[in-house]
Amino acid sequence: MQERYNPKDTEEKWQKYWQDKELFKTKEDTTSPKFYCLEMFPYPSGRIHMGHVRNYVIGDVIARYKRMRGFNVLHPMGWDAFGLPAENAAIKHGTHPAKWTYENIDYMRGQLKKLGLSYDWQKEIATCNPEYYRWNQWFFIKMLERGLVYRKSSLVNWCPSCETVLANEQVIDSKCWRCDSIVAQKELEQWFLKITAYAEELLRFCDTLTGWPEKVAAMQRNWIGRSEGVEIDFPVAGLDKKIRVFTTRQDTIFGATFLSIAKQHPIISELINDKDILKKIASLSEDPEKKEGVFTGLCAVNPLTGDKLPVWAANFVLMQYGTGAVMAVPAHDQRDYEFAIKYNLPVKVVIIQDSRIPGFQDSSEKTINPSTPRPLDPSTSLPTTQAYEDDGILVDSGGFSGLQSKEAKDRIAQFIEKSNLGKRTVNYKLRDWGISRQRYWGTPIPIIYCDTCGIVPVPEDKLPVLLPMDITITGKGTNPLSGVRDFINTTCPKCNKPAKRETDTMDTFVDSSWYFLRYCSPHVNDMPFNSGRTNYYMPVDQYIGGIEHAVLHLLYSRFFTKVIRDIGLLKADEPFKNLLTQGMVIKEGAKMSKSKGNVVDPDYLIEKYGADTVRLFCLFAAPPERDLEWSDQGVEGAYRFLNRVWTLVNKGLRDWGLGIGKGQNTNPQSPTPNLLLRKTHQTIKKVTNDIERDYHFNTAIASLMELVNEAAAFKVSSDEDAYALNLCIINIMLLISPFAPHFAEELWESIGHEQSLLTAPWPEWDEDMAQEEEVELVIQVNGKLRGRLMIPQGLDDDSVKERAFQDAKVLEYIKDKPVKKVLVVKGRLVNIVISEK
RNA sequence: GCCGGAGUGGCGGAAUUGGUAGACGCAAGGGACUUAAAAUCCCUCGUUCCAAAAGAGCGUACCGGUUCGAGUCCGGUCUCCGGCACCA
Structure with missing residues (x-):
C-alpha cells in the first residue's frame, strides 16, 4: 500500500477491475428479491454538470448498498438522445446531429465511468437508435388503434426560437421550458395523445403514491385540476338556439345577470352578422390582466328565472375549458364583478354569509363607499367592493332560498337534470398531449397521407420508419424532413398508389415515457420489451431526479405505463414506487450557470481530488432532497x-x-x-x-x-x-x-x-x-438543567430518584422548598418539580 | 389569490417518538512541529454578565397557548423559496 493516498491511480485501477470482472452485470435470476434503482437519464448535451453528478452519486450509493444487502439490483443508464440542441449544433458547426449526439454520448459515458458509478453498461440505451424509437412508433399505432391518438387543428403553443410546437406542460410562465422564449399561439394541425382519457385514473392514483414527496403528488393533482359542476343550457332569446355553460356554482344561478362567452365561441360566427361587432370581438385584448368585453347583441334566458341576460364576448373566457361560455354572477365571482362594474351591468346578491358556517366573522363596522352601485356585503347588507365568493345561505333564489350552498348545489343540479336543462359534469384542466414537433431530430410519426385512402398508419411490419440520415439542416424555413424526397414520397399501404409521409416528429418526452421498461430487456427485437423480465423488475423501486419534471416527464410516464398495462404487456399500475427529488447544486446562492460564471467542472475536481472525494462531499454537505451549496x-x-x-x-x-x-x-x-x-x-x-x-x-x-x-x-x-x-x-x-x-x-x-x-x-x-452500560442522567429542577451524573443502564426509577436527590448542586436548588412531583424519563432525565416559594 | 415547503451559531447542517439545542464538517483564533512554508497534530469557538474561572441569565423568525418540560405540538403574525393562477 502506498504511503500517500493517490486517488488517480486507485480509481483507474478499480474501474478497470470492476469492468473486467463484470461486477455490475445484472444477475439474470428472478428468484431473489429485486431492487430497481433508476436515475433520470441525461440529455447528451456534451458534458455532465454537477447536478448530474449529485443525482447519479445518490443513485449509486443506493444501488451499492442494496447489492450488499443481497438484492438483485437493476441499475442501468442511457441517453435521452433526441432533441433540439443536436440540430442547433448541426447548424452552428455543420456536423450531423447523429454524429454530434453519439460523440457526446461517448464523452459523457467516460465521465460517468470516471465517477465510479456502478451501472450495468450492457443495458445502455440511446433513444435515437432505430431499435429504440421504432417502439415509439409501435406504441403510437397501438394507441391509434385504441382511439387514444387523434389529429386536429387547433391553437397551439409555438416557440419562435425552437420553431416548433410545445405541449401545455412545456410552457412555463408563458415561456418555452427549453429556451425561455415567449411562446406565441398558432393554428396548426397536430397529433394528440388522449391523456385526458386517463385523467380520472391519474388523479385517483395520486393517493397511492405514498413513496413520492407530497409536493409532487400535489402538483400533479393540481395540474389535472378536477372540478365537479353542471352544464346548463341557456336558450337564446327569440331563436331556436342554446348556449351551454359550465359552472361549479349552480347555487348562484339566480344571481346570474349576463353570460360571457369566449371570442372563438362558434355561436358568434353562427348568429352574429354585424361586422362592427365581429370586428370588435376579434380585436379584444389578449392581455390576461385587462378584462375586456363586447356586447354581442344577443340575449339569453335564465332557465330558472326566465330573466333575459345579455350575452357578452369576454377576453377572459377560455374556449378550451368547459363549454367556452359561463353564466356571470357578479355578486359572487370576482372576475364577473369587475367586468360588471366596468360595463355597468347589474349585480344581484343571492348568497349571504351564514353564522353556522365555520370561519364566520361578524363584521359590522365596514367602510361604506356609496358612490357606485355595489353588491351588498352579505353580513351587513351594506355596499361592498368585492364579490362574496364563499358558501353561505341562498336568498332571492325562488324555492331554493334559505338553503345552505352545499345542499342547494345538490338540489339545483337535481332540478336541472330532471327538467332536462343540463347535466352534472366533471371538468379537468388537463388537456390532451400534442406531440407533433416540426423538427428533424426525433422519432418520425408513422403516418402516410393518401389522396384516396386518407390518413393511413404505417403497418407494424413496416416499422421502423427510419429517420433519413442524408439531410442538410439550415435552420431556416420548414422542417428539414419536408425537403427529403426519398423520405416523403412513398406508397399507400392500403391502395399502393403514391402517397406522402408525415414529416412531423414526436415530442422527445415520448421517448422518456417508457425507457425504464426497455432497460429491463434492452436487446429484444420482436417486442418493445420482454414482459416476463419487465414484470419482475417493475415498478422502479427508487427513482431519483430533479423536481423540474414534477409534472412533465413524471405525468407522461404514468400515462404511458397505464396505456401499456391496458395493451396487456405490463402488470404495474404505476411506474415509480418511490421518488426522490434531489435539490439543486448551487453556488454563491444561485443555480450554477454559464451566464453567472459560477459553474464547477466535474472533470477538474476528479482530476484534482478524485471521484471519491467529490462523491463524499456531495453526500455530506446536505441531505439529498435539499439544495446543496457548493463549497x-x-x-x-x-x-x-x-x-x-x-x-x-x-x-x-x-x-x-x-x-x-x-x-x-x-x-x-x-x-x-x-x-x-x-x-x-x-x-x-x-x-x-x-x-x-x-x-x-x-x-x-x-x-x-x-x-x-x-x-x-x-x-x-x-x-x-x-x-x-x-x-x-x-x-x-x-x-x-x-x-x-x-x-x-x-x-x-x-x-x-x-x-x-x-x-x-x-x-x-x-x-x-x-448498548451503553452507563448513561448520562440529566437532572432538571422545574425543567431547567441543574446537574448530570452517570448511572448504570436500566436502573429502576426509585434508585434513579434516590441518586438525583444526592446531588449536592441539585439539593442547593431545592433547599427547603416542597417537592411537588418527580418525573423520570428512562435513561435520560429526572425532573424535580418544586414550589417556587 | 390558492396549494406546497422552509426559517436553528460566522457558514453547510445535527437533534429519528415532546426530554441535555448546536453532532459532524467548514471558516476563524491560538499553539506544536519546521530555518521557513505547505501538510499534519493539539486546544478554543452561540451570546450576555464577570479580569478570569466557577457560575448565572438569554437563545431555534415573531407573538401567544398546551405541558413538569416545546426547535419539535396547537393558534396567530412576518419573511423567504417552489408550483398553479382569469379553469368559471
Whole structure:
C-alpha cells in the first residue's frame, strides 16, 4: 500500500477491475428479491454538470448498498438522445446531429465511468437508435388503434426560437421550458395523445403514491385540476338556439345577470352578422390582466328565472375549458364583478354569509363607499367592493332560498337534470398531449397521407420508419424532413398508389415515457420489451431526479405505463414506487450557470481530488432532497477525511499488524466490552438506519467521521485492543464503500483480501454490544438543567430518584422548598418539580 | 389569490417518538512541529454578565397557548423559496 493516498491511480485501477470482472452485470435470476434503482437519464448535451453528478452519486450509493444487502439490483443508464440542441449544433458547426449526439454520448459515458458509478453498461440505451424509437412508433399505432391518438387543428403553443410546437406542460410562465422564449399561439394541425382519457385514473392514483414527496403528488393533482359542476343550457332569446355553460356554482344561478362567452365561441360566427361587432370581438385584448368585453347583441334566458341576460364576448373566457361560455354572477365571482362594474351591468346578491358556517366573522363596522352601485356585503347588507365568493345561505333564489350552498348545489343540479336543462359534469384542466414537433431530430410519426385512402398508419411490419440520415439542416424555413424526397414520397399501404409521409416528429418526452421498461430487456427485437423480465423488475423501486419534471416527464410516464398495462404487456399500475427529488447544486446562492460564471467542472475536481472525494462531499454537505451549496473548502474537508482514514490504515499495517483475522477476542464474555468495539457497533447501526431512513447520507457520514476520530485516538496496548481496532477499521471500510467505493476497495485489498469488497455483505450490528452500560442522567429542577451524573443502564426509577436527590448542586436548588412531583424519563432525565416559594 | 415547503451559531447542517439545542464538517483564533512554508497534530469557538474561572441569565423568525418540560405540538403574525393562477 502506498504511503500517500493517490486517488488517480486507485480509481483507474478499480474501474478497470470492476469492468473486467463484470461486477455490475445484472444477475439474470428472478428468484431473489429485486431492487430497481433508476436515475433520470441525461440529455447528451456534451458534458455532465454537477447536478448530474449529485443525482447519479445518490443513485449509486443506493444501488451499492442494496447489492450488499443481497438484492438483485437493476441499475442501468442511457441517453435521452433526441432533441433540439443536436440540430442547433448541426447548424452552428455543420456536423450531423447523429454524429454530434453519439460523440457526446461517448464523452459523457467516460465521465460517468470516471465517477465510479456502478451501472450495468450492457443495458445502455440511446433513444435515437432505430431499435429504440421504432417502439415509439409501435406504441403510437397501438394507441391509434385504441382511439387514444387523434389529429386536429387547433391553437397551439409555438416557440419562435425552437420553431416548433410545445405541449401545455412545456410552457412555463408563458415561456418555452427549453429556451425561455415567449411562446406565441398558432393554428396548426397536430397529433394528440388522449391523456385526458386517463385523467380520472391519474388523479385517483395520486393517493397511492405514498413513496413520492407530497409536493409532487400535489402538483400533479393540481395540474389535472378536477372540478365537479353542471352544464346548463341557456336558450337564446327569440331563436331556436342554446348556449351551454359550465359552472361549479349552480347555487348562484339566480344571481346570474349576463353570460360571457369566449371570442372563438362558434355561436358568434353562427348568429352574429354585424361586422362592427365581429370586428370588435376579434380585436379584444389578449392581455390576461385587462378584462375586456363586447356586447354581442344577443340575449339569453335564465332557465330558472326566465330573466333575459345579455350575452357578452369576454377576453377572459377560455374556449378550451368547459363549454367556452359561463353564466356571470357578479355578486359572487370576482372576475364577473369587475367586468360588471366596468360595463355597468347589474349585480344581484343571492348568497349571504351564514353564522353556522365555520370561519364566520361578524363584521359590522365596514367602510361604506356609496358612490357606485355595489353588491351588498352579505353580513351587513351594506355596499361592498368585492364579490362574496364563499358558501353561505341562498336568498332571492325562488324555492331554493334559505338553503345552505352545499345542499342547494345538490338540489339545483337535481332540478336541472330532471327538467332536462343540463347535466352534472366533471371538468379537468388537463388537456390532451400534442406531440407533433416540426423538427428533424426525433422519432418520425408513422403516418402516410393518401389522396384516396386518407390518413393511413404505417403497418407494424413496416416499422421502423427510419429517420433519413442524408439531410442538410439550415435552420431556416420548414422542417428539414419536408425537403427529403426519398423520405416523403412513398406508397399507400392500403391502395399502393403514391402517397406522402408525415414529416412531423414526436415530442422527445415520448421517448422518456417508457425507457425504464426497455432497460429491463434492452436487446429484444420482436417486442418493445420482454414482459416476463419487465414484470419482475417493475415498478422502479427508487427513482431519483430533479423536481423540474414534477409534472412533465413524471405525468407522461404514468400515462404511458397505464396505456401499456391496458395493451396487456405490463402488470404495474404505476411506474415509480418511490421518488426522490434531489435539490439543486448551487453556488454563491444561485443555480450554477454559464451566464453567472459560477459553474464547477466535474472533470477538474476528479482530476484534482478524485471521484471519491467529490462523491463524499456531495453526500455530506446536505441531505439529498435539499439544495446543496457548493463549497470548495468543503471539498477539501472531504479529501482530508479520506486521507485521515488512509493514514489510520497505513499506521495499522505498519505498527500492529492490521489484517484479516488479526487479533483474537481473548475475552468474548468480558463484562466490560472494549469501548471502541461498542462505538463500532453503534456506528454500524447508525449508518444503516440513516440510509434506510430516507437516505440521510449526511448524518451517516458524520457518524463514520466520529468513529474514525475515535479509532485514530485509540492506543493499542493488548491483543484485545488490536482485535477491537482491527474489527473497527474493517467495518469502516465496509461502511464507507457505497460512498467512496474505489478508496474502500484499495484499503480492503491492502489488508489481505483477494476478493473484491463488492462480494462482501453489509455488516450487521449486535444490539447487546451497541448498548451503553452507563448513561448520562440529566437532572432538571422545574425543567431547567441543574446537574448530570452517570448511572448504570436500566436502573429502576426509585434508585434513579434516590441518586438525583444526592446531588449536592441539585439539593442547593431545592433547599427547603416542597417537592411537588418527580418525573423520570428512562435513561435520560429526572425532573424535580418544586414550589417556587 | 390558492396549494406546497422552509426559517436553528460566522457558514453547510445535527437533534429519528415532546426530554441535555448546536453532532459532524467548514471558516476563524491560538499553539506544536519546521530555518521557513505547505501538510499534519493539539486546544478554543452561540451570546450576555464577570479580569478570569466557577457560575448565572438569554437563545431555534415573531407573538401567544398546551405541558413538569416545546426547535419539535396547537393558534396567530412576518419573511423567504417552489408550483398553479382569469379553469368559471
